[in-house]
Amino acid sequence: MVNCFLECRQRIGGNSKPFLLRSILACACVVVLLCFCKSESAHTLPLHEVRAIPAFARKYGLPCSACHTAWPELNNFGQTFRDDGYQLGNDRDSPIYQHPSYFPITFRITPNWHLERTNHQPIDAVSGDPTSGLIDGTVKAHGFDLSGIDIWAAGTLYKNISFSVLPSADSSGNFHFENAFVRLDNLVKSRWLNVKFGKFELDNVISEKRFLFLSANGGLYQTYHFTPVGDSNNFGLGDNQLGLELSGHSANSYTRYGAALLSSNDGNVGLPANRGYDTYLTFSQAFEAGRLGLERFGVYAYIGERPTFSQTSSAIPGAPTGGTTAVPGTGAGNKPFYRVGFAGNLSLGKFEFLPFFVHGHDNAFLGTSTPANQLLPVGASAPAWNGGFIETHYFVHPQFVVTQRYEIIRMAQQALVTAPANQGDITAYSVGYRWYPIMFSRAGLAWHNEYAITKTIGNAPLSGDGVGLTPLLPARAVWSNSLFFGFDFAF
């Protein structure tokens, strides 16, 4: 590793001593942290959907850093490339130009070591004895592990026709399609008219699929997946959705808009729940701030509906005796919800600042998980909440970035009057760094170190750590910690 690093430094003609010193210090910190950990069984790492495509770097002969601030996060050049339908505007765009053996595929996985510790979890008083009663306990696990794997192919089928297909597996090898779409660009010769059809990421100013956190507690935006306690809505702003998107952008992508019509199934295939449709609208504008860099501000709104009950049939095989089973895809009694907010991507030289705000609102039937053909509980209200985060990146140089994020969610209105006012509130903090010992146009490697902590009131942490159950008392704070380091590589 050190030899590789020194070789890299030599190639760019720099002084390697300060960088080597930093690397040694970083490794020393990790070793010290390791010394505080006792050996126990490993914990399954949730799948982290993060993206970068060395296949494009190979195709165009550009280093990862051309399109990424620090991969997988896109810079404006990468964003423009993506907005143009994976085309740079030169001869290499055309599939026919490529060598016949070229295939635009990328693998990404992260061998890692991580520790998870979650307190206030309901566990049996005597292990193995379900009659011993539940007590309030702490669950801790650590060990060497694997992340999920992305096997991603994307590129151009023809001029202004591009595609993406991403079979993705969790660490145990269970595959699903994270995205799969065809994109038609520059309709009627206008970059303001582009259409995407299939399953894709919502066009958020701050992409969760391309962010710089990997740990169980830090590797997700809490605000992108939050629903109040007891809410039946399965929507997540960070979940890829199925539908049709119309989008457009200026030549340098400083101005961007998107409008999507989406199936109300939260991206799940097979029409499992509903026959309804959602809408997602987004607009962002970037400004040049001289020596400071590019400043982008954006607003968004997701307006949707979810079913509260389904048609049922007692004739379906497997239906319980004397009971019925829901007929898939026949959701009814739709009730509305929305998420609105703003986001930014602000530069201050080597410093990047990502603010995000969301206001969420669900219908009372969703908030109380009550079928619309039944009466609401007495005193039920539509739950509402506010959330947001401030994420910062400091790019020491293109191959080293320090990250941190502070995130909060606060309930503004509980669905049930009996619920504590702060039940479901979340406070989260993550800090880490990524060092890229190599940065060229064939592959990518990052040494990733991260610590994350979350506090969730009266609910299981969104990371799924611990036993994934609510604490015994609804107002109790569940603290969950993650320590993570690993080699994140893509080829």
Place this chain on the structure above:
Amino acid sequence: MKHDKTAVALVVAMIVVLLATGGISAFAQESHIGNVTGHANGGGQLRPDAGKQLYRRYCIGCHGPQGDGNGENATWIEPKPRDFTAAVFKCRSTPTGTLPTDDDLFNSVTRGFITTNMPAWKPLTNHNRADLVAYIKTYSARWKTDMPVEPIVIPPEPSVTIEGILHGRELYQKVECWKCHGAEGH
């Protein structure tokens, strides 16, 4: 609550540190290009440090760490990446044999070259592209020794005459248009 306050204090402290370091590095930079930010030829105010980081991020793969066009991808690219150490540029507004203007270089970076591997870097900010031009000019001593040259004033398009066509053929040979466009012009 105590943990909340600690976390907030930690975040504020980190933001202050990051702002300070980021701000210092940002404000330590100078701007460069003539009609973009003011410094036509750099001179004593040339501060290419910012451009160096950008060059490393965007250009090094093709143009190489020494700026000589021998980046890791050069083997696979045709036509070859520009050799900045030679300070010879095809696309310029100045007479043959002279250096291009900063605007020429800036426009080349902005527009790219459609039949080559060089993309249009328009998505980069004006300031970034200006910083890159400033840094590119550090690869050759000619930028310090050669006098700046005024751009050629392009006269109105002449009428088509036999003499004009013959003169054009002479120029076609003299400035070696045939090297790219072929002896027969295709």
